[in-house]
Amino acid sequence: QGAVEVAIELNSLSKTFNMAGWRVGMAVGKPEFLDAVLKVKSNMDSGMFLGIQKGAVVALALGADWFDQQYKVYSKRRELIWQLADLLGCTYDRKGVGLFVWAKLPEGSDAESLIDDWLYHYHVFITPGIIFGSNGKGYIRFSLCVTEEKIKEVIQRFAT
Missing domain, CATH: 3.90.1150.10 (Aspartate Aminotransferase, domain 1)
Known part of the structure; x- marks a missing residue:
């Protein structure tokens, strides 16, 4: 309870979805915290390859x-x-x-x-x-x- 006010939750698709090494995951948290992460991230690289993003979408929909x-x-x-x-x-x-x-x-x-x-x-x-x-x-x-x-x-x- 209340974690969203003080923390960002990170998760990866690496082990769960056999996508190790693809460096795809997610972050959930307060919008201003996520904005700060995105600001840093956007200065580190130019984004993730679209094919990996599409693969992640399919993986997250698996039953x-x-x-x-x-x-x-x-x-x-x-x-x-x-x-x-x-x-x-x-x-x-x-x-x-x-x-x-x-x-x-x-x-x-x-x-x-x-x-x-x-x-x-x-x-x-x-x-x-x-x-x-x-x-x-x-x-x-x-x-x-x-x-x-x-x-x-x-x-x-x-x-x-």
Whole structure:
């Protein structure tokens, strides 16, 4: 209650609508606050490509069926990533949500050395958690934006 008097709410279509990197979102708030944002924004760039704007309009009109389908896609990918993490001897939280699975490497493992080894021997790159800050030390991060087929291929590479 009353937030519109003191705050601007920002939202992005990046993760929710698979538009990461497109830099499309919205701001809601008091008109004078939004005017100030627009003044700064108009001096930073000349606007967003019309095709991206049209894509955002379509995305915002999607119904619950689309979200249900996306949930199924990411759930299947998550299950496969868990298989891969198990294969690599990692632990992870099965209650985690989002587009990434964070996995703790076996005790005493050095993420950077492992990742180099995996890259050279299996031709697979898995993101070391440390690049996201010191709390990521000892972890790796898997993206669920990779297709099921690619995840299965990676599992196969490590399994053989």
